[in-house]
Amino acid sequence: MTVPAKGSSRERILARIRAAVQDAAEPPPVLRDYRDSHQPDDPARLLDLLAANLADYRAVVHRCTGAELPAVIGRILAERGSRTLLVPDGVPEDWLSGTAVERVRDHPPLAPDRLDAVDSVLTGCALAVAETGTIVLDAGPGQGRRALTLVPDHHLCVVRTADQVVASVPQALPRLDPSRPQTWISGPSATSDIELDRVEGVHGPRTLEVVLVG
Template structure:
């Protein structure tokens, strides 16, 4: 008998001995009570976006605001400030967003399944959209949609620039966010740049993801709109 069999056997015995009410989800078990608050307080859409911006900044993300007309120039400026010469963009990201950068000589890198971690690590920046953002926790959620790409493209490169359409993509709470997400899709929940701290509470960023997270809150964009990039 393997160690795996031993562990699973112990789990089965523990579940068999537990009172029925503690084994929610089995045949004949009572439904799980979900009477917790779904939202803490009441907010207008503008207040919800402001809370998201505040909590993103609290997690050391860099927050910017833009409208559709100013977005390409803003993205170009932010990439130029980092000296980014190679930028990875998912195929569903709007072509116009990176047009100014491409015209200035920035190389746009495709999201390819064959890319190795070493190749992704060589990319200067990645630009994506998002699926939903949670105001109360300052969290961005990506679900591998056309404008977000594979999970790993936002976990390996050192700089992630994420565009959030506001207020359409912003919800108050985690329960509300879960209601918008398909559970079968791969999800990445991001609260600030990747970081950890040791026993002395010395913070280190860029441990298992981007060292720098920049978020653009985009107002006035058509909800859910994305177009394949040309070329």
């Protein structure tokens, strides 16, 4: 970092802040007496809540066992008529054993217009938040870089219910690494910009399908 010159805007702004607050009293301490979660500690109910909240924001939710997963993925892609599937590194090979669609890899990294031409993208996730109906991607294994889940119009996301579901936002943050780029997704792209009326489907994937496995 270069040392800014005296009289630079940096020094001026910092000096103005110091002058502005020098006589101010120390504000009261932050009490974190709000809830860590608004839900009882019951994994089955948490899963139901996650499914309900995802669906409430127009994500399509599927639930299955690990053994059923390849067939479920195959059926979803077939019903949608997808011919190409973007598969980031780290997606388990057996997830794909129930489909014959053409797989597209991000090696070398695909240009945006190539991503735009892909029918669907399949990923895992870092975790899911039940209270808000949110899935979190952090570019970890099986998720790929951020553009992969943004440009294609259909995002299929697999959540492992055994270890990837938390109840609330306060429970989610400590499990996430701030140095990684993150995308929190709560339902498909939407807008309320016309008459404050919520409409799904603008720039991100217009269809979000979430498979809860376990």
